[in-house]
Amino acid sequence: MKNLLNESCVIEEISKLKEKGKQIDACVSFIDPYISYAARISMHLGLAQISVESLLLMENKVAVRERLNNLPITPFYTVFHPGDSLKEVEKKCKSFYPIIIKPPISNGSKDVLFVENVEKFEKALNHLHQKYPNSPLLIEEFLLGPQYLLEILVYNNDIKVVGVIEQEVLYNGRFIVIGYKFPAMISMDEYKDLYECVSSIVEQTGLSTGSCHLEMKFVHGEWKMIEINPRMSGGVMNQIIEEGTGINLVKEILKVNLGEEPTLIETEKKHVYARYLTIGSSGRLLKVTGKELALTHEGVKYVYIKPLLGRILTNPYSMGNRYACVVASSDSEERAKEIALAAAREIKFYLEPY
CATH class of the missing domain: 3.30.1490.20 (ATP-grasp fold, A domain)
Structure with a gap:
């Protein structure tokens, strides 16, 4: 159909599909800014009742700050x-x-x-x-301190922290996450305080059923919220969590959107490190080499090259300017990172000046 953003048109098209005998079981999006939109259509169709108003709130960073203004996590x-x-x-x-x-x-x-x-x-x-x-x-x-990403899944007010991932951030006037360590190495006391913060955020935003991810910093012994987004984190986050725990988070989120209870049982216990690659110059991409070599490194689970040949590549101004990623796992945090960095060094971008 031509206009996916016209809600009445979308509902009309879905009704036509149902008249043809098609079974519609879920309406879900993992992409900004369509999260609450898809949840609202799901509610209209009588499908899974996801927390529409909460997701809509999270799509606006000003509205979220104002809602959470009374909490100590707010800078x-x-x-x-x-x-x-x-x-x-x-x-x-x-x-x-x-x-x-x-x-x-x-x-x-x-x-x-x-x-x-x-x-x-x-x-x-x-x-x-x-x-x-x-x-x-x-x-x-701007808060100084280690930064963490939390994947949250809520079903009937039952809050699950599926993963806590430490982020490595490149500060170049912007904020580009280039490294992810899973699981984050924090103490039990820190985790307890973190879970209490998550619970208060989820409660005040009204999320009773749905998923989101939080970015938090640990500042002078206190947790502060950088931001909240009404979806799981993008990129290779699903691979990171699945390699580390055996849990396919995308699958479990889809189950929630089907009205089913998620199954968050860990079948793996590995350290995972993901390294994103950026470039220090601009130009037209001529070729990329090293993907196959990177995959030969023991412990490398996934290598992703984003840009197509002929595309213009630039210095990183947003997360969209990360052009490759290597995911590695091991029994130790240090070894997982060592493997990923060694494999990442195999990847070379060849540019024509632009």
């Missing part, structure tokens, strides 16, 4: 609305540099700007305001 933030005084916003932020500025619908670190001082504040804010002239902009303090 300093303020919101710049079109028409607000730049000087007044500067005053609010002066004690919190460096800061982060981002639009409320950002994903994959797209248009997330790191601002070191007041001199760069106005330029960064004006840049995003020009790009999103009718949208508020979220301004947050």
Whole structure:
């Protein structure tokens, strides 16, 4: 059909399929910004009752901050609305540099700007305001500390933390995650505090059935929420969790969207490390070599090359500028990372200057 974003048209097409004898069991999306949209259609069709309002809330980063404002996981933030005084916003932020500025619908670190001082504040804010002239902009303090990604699955108010993954972030004025360590090596006390934070976030956002992922930082002995997204993390996250635990998270999320209880039983217990590759220059891709060599390294489970020949590659400005990934597993955290890094060094991108 021509217009997938016209809800009434989609429902009409589904009705036609049902009239032809087709059985419709689920309506689900793993892609921003269609998560709540698919859940709403599911509810309309009388299928699995996913927490539509909660997912819709999570699609807006400003709305989430305002909902969770009373929780200790919330760092300093303020919101710049079109028409607000730049000087007044500067005053609010002066004690919190460096800061982060981002639009409320950002994903994959797209248009997330790191601002070191007041001199760069106005330029960064004006840049995003020009790009999103009718949208508020979220301004947050930048938090120093290890960063973690949490995969969450909720079924009938039963909260399951399927995985806690430590992230390695490349700070280049943007925030590009280039490494994932699973499982994250945190203490039992830290995990207990983390689970309490997750529970409070899930409760306040109203997620009773559905999936999401959180990004958290551990700052001076306290957990702080970087952001929440109403879906599982993209990229190779499913491979990471499956190699480490035996759980196919995509399959279990689909079961929840079919109205079935998920089965989260670990059949594996491995350390997994995923390494993403970026490049330091721009150009037209001529060829990529080394994938087969990377796969020969013992412990390498998956190698992914993203761009097609002829595409223009650039320095990383968002997660979309990660051009390859190697996933390795082992019985130790150190060995899994060592294998992945060695395999990643086999991959070479050849560019024509552009």
